[in-house]
Amino acid sequence: GENVEQHPSTLSVQEGDSAVIKCTYSDSASNYFPWYKQELGKRPQLIIDIRSNVGEKKDQRIAVTLNKTAKHFSLHITETQPEDSAVYFCAATGGGADGLTFGKGTHLIIQP
Amino acid sequence: NAGVTQTPKFRILKIGQSMTLQCTQDMNHNYMYWYRQDPGMGLKLIYYSVGAGITDKGEVPNGYNVSRSTTEDFPLRLELAAPSQTSVYFCASSYLSGGRAGNEQFFGPGTRLTVL
Numbered sequence: 001g002e003n004v005e006q007h008p009s010t011l012s013v014q015e016g017d018s019a020v021i022k023c024t025y026s027d028s029a030s031n032y033f034p035w036y037k038q039e040l041g042k043r044p045q046l047i048i049d050i051r052s053n054v055g056e057k058k059d060q061r062i063a064v065t066l067n068k069t070a071k072h073f074s075l076h077i078t079e080t081q082p083e084d085s086a087v088y089f090c091a092a093t094g095g096g097a098d099g100l101t102f103g104k105g106t107h108l109i110i111q112p
Numbered sequence: 113n114a115g116v117t118q119t120p121k122f123r124i125l126k127i128g129q130s131m132t133l134q135c136t137q138d139m140n141h142n143y144m145y146w147y148r149q150d151p152g153m154g155l156k157l158i159y160y161s162v163g164a165g166i167t168d169k170g171e172v173p174n175g176y177n178v179s180r181s182t183t184e185d186f187p188l189r190l191e192l193a194a195p196s197q198t199s200v201y202f203c204a205s206s207y208l209s210g211g212r213a214g215n216e217q218f219f220g221p222g223t224r225l226t227v228l
Contacts, residue, residue, distance in 0.1 A: 001171070006154075032215060043202060043219040044155070051213075089154055093210065099145040099170060100217060102154030 002027040004092050006103025014111050019080055021106045023090035024072040030092040033066060033073045034100065038087045047088075048075070077108075085110045113138050116220035118203050124226045125193040133188040133223050135203030143206045144186040145217065146170075146178065148199040155202060161186055162209070193227045200224050 003026040013019045025033075031052035036044035050057045050064045050073065057064050061080075066073040077084055087107050091100040119134045137144065142163050147155035157170030161180040175197060177189040186205075190197060201223045208214040 004154075032210065034216070043221050046216055046218070049216065091154075093215075098168070098209075099147070099157040099160050099204070100155070101171075102156070104154045105152070 002030055002092055002094065002101040004090060004101050004103045006090050006106060008106060009104065010107045010109070012109040012111055013080055015080055015082060017080055019075075019077045019084070019108055021075045021088055021090070021108070022072060023074070023092075023103050024070075025092040025101075026071065027092070027094055028068075028071065029094040032093050033064070034091050035064060035075050036089045036091065036102075038089065038105075040086075044089060080108075080110050082110050082112065084108060115139065116203055116205055116218055118201075118220035118223050120223060121221070122224045124228060125190075126228060127193060127195065129193050130189070130191050131193070131225075133190070133201055133203075133225075135186045135188065135220060136184050137186075137203075137205040137218075137220075138184065139205060139207070139218070140183060141205035141207050141218075142183070143209050143215075144180065145204045145206075146176070146186070146188045147202045147204065148172065149202060149222075150199050158188065158201075190225075195227050198225060198227045 006023045034049035038044045063076040087105045090103045116137045145160045146158040159178040161167045203220040204217040206217045
């Protein structure tokens, strides 16, 4: 089955700087790669996703890149703000009906 | 729309007890999922359903059962609760699955379960 590795487990950046979180996946059939943000005690919230026919996608300060050859994808957050502090999860899924395979998460800390 | 709702929010069980976690969605989604999230970890798939009457096992199904008699509801049953089942349980739903547009999964608020 699919295996998703996520790095780093903790990332501390100064407010206003950029943050990058990286994930690798094992199943070459995977074709959908969402990113979720989870605040303490809350549900995961979808913030951006990318499909295998696209190399990059942007939404304001957030972007995701996908390299299918290398089987890795990354989340980029620019101009970080205190409200960006949370745990971020990457995930992957293939063409089947089974659910997402998640990475273990990155705790993003924005230092004032 | 309420989206995906779950009850209860919190529960403490004794070892060997049973309970049902409820999940309901009002988005007319075909696909529903149950995940568990252990402290400091990502979510792991327990069971999923592609429509009423059809369910299948995920990565960690042992100790759980599900049913899907309607499009809206997807309850998760714990039989003979064990301390290893202490976790936060999230239900999710999506209109489609796989890599197709419309496959975005939306999560419920979660049920925090402790087994003592």
